Amino acid sequence: MAAVNLKQLAKILDLSISTVSKALRDSHEIGDATKLRVLAKAKEMDYTPNPFASGLRRNKSKTIAVVVPEVANNYFALAINGIERIAQENDYHVLIYLTHEDIEKEKGIMKHLENKRVDGVLMSVTMNTNNQTHLSDFQQKGIPIVFFDRTCHEIETAKVTTDDYISGINATKHLIENECKDIAFLSLGDDISIMQKRKSGYLEELLKNNMKTKPERIIKCGNDDEMNYDLIKKLLSGKNKPDGIFASVEKLAITTYQVCRELNINIPNDIKIICFSNLETASLLSPSLSTITQPAYNIGKTAAEVMFKYLDKNKTYIPNENIILQSTLHIRESSQQIV
Amino acid sequence: MAAVNLKQLAKILDLSISTVSKALRDSHEIGDATKLRVLAKAKEMDYTPNPFASGLRRNKSKTIAVVVPEVANNYFALAINGIERIAQENDYHVLIYLTHEDIEKEKGIMKHLENKRVDGVLMSVTMNTNNQTHLSDFQQKGIPIVFFDRTCHEIETAKVTTDDYISGINATKHLIENECKDIAFLSLGDDISIMQKRKSGYLEELLKNNMKTKPERIIKCGNDDEMNYDLIKKLLSGKNKPDGIFASVEKLAITTYQVCRELNINIPNDIKIICFSNLETASLLSPSLSTITQPAYNIGKTAAEVMFKYLDKNKTYIPNENIILQSTLHIRESSQQIV
DNA sequence: ACTATTTACGCAAACGATGTAGTAATATTA
DNA sequence: TAATATTACTACATCGTTTGCGTAAATAGT
Secondary structure (H helix, E strand, C coil): CCCCCHHHHHHHHCCCHHHHHHHHCCCCCCCHHHHHHHHHHHHHCCCCCCHHHHHHHHCCCCEEEEEECCCCCHHHHHHHHHHHHHHHHCCCEEEEEECCCCHHHHHHHHHHHCCCCCCEEEECCCCCCCCCHHHHHHHHCCCCEEEECCCCCCCCCEEEEECHHHHHHHHHHHHHHCCCCCEEEEEECCCCHHHHHHHHHHHHHHHHCCCCCCHHHEEEECCCHHHHHHHHHHHHCCCCCCCEEEECCHHHHHHHHHHHHHHCCCCCCCCEEEEECCCCCHHHECCCCEEEECCHHHHHHHHHHHHHHHHHCCCCCCCCEEEEECCEEECCHHHCCCC | CCCCCHHHHHHHHCCCHHHHHHHHCCCCCCCHHHHHHHHHHHHHCCCCCCHHHHHHHHCCCCEEEEEECCCCCHHHHHHHHHHHHHHHHCCCEEEEEECCCCHHHHHHHHHHHCCCCCCEEEECCCCCCCCCHHHHHHHHCCCCEEEECCCCCCCCCEEEEECHHHHHHHHHHHHHHCCCCCEEEEEECCCCHHHHHHHHHHHHHHHHCCCCCCHHHEEEECCCHHHHHHHHHHHHCCCCCCCEEEECCHHHHHHHHHHHHHHCCCCCCCCEEEEECCCCCHHHECCCCEEEECCHHHHHHHHHHHHHHHHHCCCCCCCCEEEEECCEEECCHHHCCCC
16 A cells, blocks of 8 residues: 555665665666666565655656646647647656636746746746746746747747747738728737737738728737627627727637627628637638637647756756747638638 | 755744744744744745655645546546636645546556655546556555546546436437437447446437437547548448437537538538537537537536545545536537427 | 643654765776 | 775765654743
């Protein structure tokens, strides 16, 4: 029942604790015959080192934390998938923490992680993270952070993202090519860099096409789905409504679909929609949804790989680096001009 | 930079290490004045106990593991959401492990967890878990398991599920009421209890309505999406195809939709579909998808609550208990007889 | 005033693994 | 052959916390 420890193993083998320990770690100080004997007995008795003892002694947790706003979200779920894969390959464990877009919760979580419980943190900040002192404080404790998707550009470290600016341009260009004259941008908050980039792409492309950029066409949505519903409903009610919508995140596109149902607005006849999304069922929606799809799995995988590249070398300092993976545009019915 | 420890704190306060430790844990052995002084300094110096040291000493990890087949799955993502919430409330940490429906990986993960890294495990077994020795072995090590959704009935412990049998009946009954004469059941593997129950409900209801139960109408799907696609395509090709489909899990319904697109089969005119699903966009699909929706968040939450009920009391033995939360039937277009 | 009890603290031994410094015994070299 | 190096092991301190036990001083009881 109780787990075997080195002491018991040593007694049975009639060796000292340190000999057994070294034999298991394949130290050159131990003779081959003894090594084999120890290894065999260890396997037989199902010995595995106590992670707390080695963690304490070696100051290594063999654990990373993933801090994300949500997990019930296709993008983050896929990213976690990629992270977990690499962690398993590196014999690491993955702790998961959800902020639910609450910056106070994010701060609390980082505080909790400061005491060397983890060797590194992979994170996507909340939509409200406009202040990074809790993150730089955390780095000060000597634990590396790698950002993915929602980065914090003030923090010096590696960041894995997609080409948000270019994708913003492409999505907007696509809507314009499909005869949209008045495109609204649905933003998730205002603070995080990813939103700034997507919005910049949107604004740039409008200007390039000599289209007006109107502040009232940039809708700042939030974490409350009902409020978002109301905001979008307000946008789409009345005469002066846009004829194109660029949703910066999946859930805002879904809400837009729901609003359109209620208001009896036809997609794509009355309004065209495109959004950033990893929705599996995008092509099965009515109408099928045009998306900019991020390589979520690979983003997570890459972020983890970068982290382990440094952890392997026992480097806690990760220099600034921007790794950009390309998103792909999937044109479907929701954004197409019907000919 | 380096984390403060008790020794440093004690030196600054000119107290012994044990006094400081006891003061922080609010021991009755320490005077109130000293307690306040210690607490203030600890806060000032941002002291947090080293989790490895306390874990080692107290033989408590303050961590639970969640072992699930996938995370990029609405059901499991929501369940994890519920688990994480309760864990945070109990000041616990959550490790996540994905089996990807691979029983060998499941065994490996359990092996890794045997050494007291976690105080308990919440799990949903793989679709291939037909043998439970790795799970009973694990229990023998004194670490409790609580199952949710995909349980292993041979293992004595608490299990949180939905009313799969009743839901199987209800879904089948609904299809029959909508004029289906030949209903196929899409199973995910064959081994796990949840499938047996859903299938039993399906079979019972067929019998009750004097309908034949044909083995070839029970399709044993697997983890490979392409193979599933082929299986379903085969089922729906040719003349002798069913007029109703009961998919036991979400992804099989999605695949069915895709097959129907390819084969130009109209849902619900040619074939009606219902499935177990937590898909957010079920109502936006074309046609909207009828679902049996499990209270995924609450299932995760409840499983975690049960676990902590025992962990709080330092009980590692959890007696058999079946907690059943009700699923709800959402009738939409995919299963309705058009009048 | 003298013992009995309580209060408030310190000492030191765990928890289990690791790694440095030592030590016999054997092997190598000049 | 004596000095040196190598081999194969053991002893012990250490990581940071926790906790049982000991103890001096203060308080209470008779």
